Amino acid sequence: MGVADRKEREKVEMRRQILAAAQKLFLEQGYEKTSIRNIAEVIEYSAGTIYLYFKDKNEILFALHVDAFNALMHAMQAGIGVETDPFERLISLGKSYLKYAFENPELYDLMFVMTAPMETLECRDEIWCDGERAFNTLKLVVGDCMQAGYFAGENVETVSVMMWSLVHGLATLHLRRRTMIFPEERRIQLLEEVYDRFVEMVKTYKRK
Template identity: 40%
Template sequence: MGTKERKERQKTEMRESILSAALKLFSDKGFENVTMRNIADEIEYSVGTIYLYFQDKDEIFYELHKMGFDEFFKRQLDVQNVKDPLERITEHGLAYIRFAIDHPHYYDLMFISRVPAKIINEQEDWSSGTRTYDLLKLNIAQAKEDGYFKDVEVEVAAFSLWSFVHGISSLFVRDRLKMIPQESIGSLVSGALKFLERAY
């Protein structure tokens, strides 16, 4: 490996170290309680080093938020080929909850913390979050064409379903669902979805 390639690899590794440390600190302590110096101390580098990669912690937060939603969207696409629209929506719900369980720090930053809204709204090119919700609405529209959710608007059904899986995910992330084993999630989501479909 040449000098140039080695330097690029070192830069990439440093950037990943900064993001990894910031992710944990933001989730554990809260975005507003973390400083650039805290992040530097976590990886045992000078604060000046952090500023070589990110201009401030808002930029770090935005990058983490985008990374989380990119992975989240990938998981949604992985189940998009399920033929039956209602079953597909169920699989999307399960993928949503599994993401929260597998990546609690990311989920906390993406959906629970109140800080991202201000930062994300300032980014005109941000679309990582909206495309996942758009995909849910698309699937609901296709389900309506097949006779499901007949008497409800797409927006209402999307909001209801998202609120449902978000509630379960948030409770898991905050360790408030100890009474429900993880292996029961699938049947819980499927049953609740059928209940919602009948209600509409």
């Protein structure tokens, strides 16, 4: 391995360490209470080292969001890529979303649950860019379902928010440990069953 390649790998690894430490602190003590110095202490480097990679903690949060949403979008695309029927794509999209949330609880918390100033996400014109990209994917699938006769007379945005609210609610109930009233081996299974029942009800929206 050449010197340039080694240095590049070291830079990538340092960036990974910074993001991992920041994510941990953001979730444990909150975004506002976390400082660059706190992050530096976790990785045992100087604060100056972090500034070589990120200009401030806003940029760190933005990087975490971008990486997390890229992973979510990959999971969503994988979920709908194998289905040809539009309604089956919608079902798979919801299942992929839940699977991502259950398997990546800390990332999901950072993306959708953790309280942090939205201006830190560097959104243009007050638009939550990463969230909009994921939501537009859902809207496209819902629109295809409408073309196939589902959700007759409904608005594509309204139906999309309804679907998103359901899967987000199920994911958040679990990740915020509100399902602890049920036996551990039953918790995720129960949420998956709720989603399946919801899908059955949604099927009644199909035009005869």
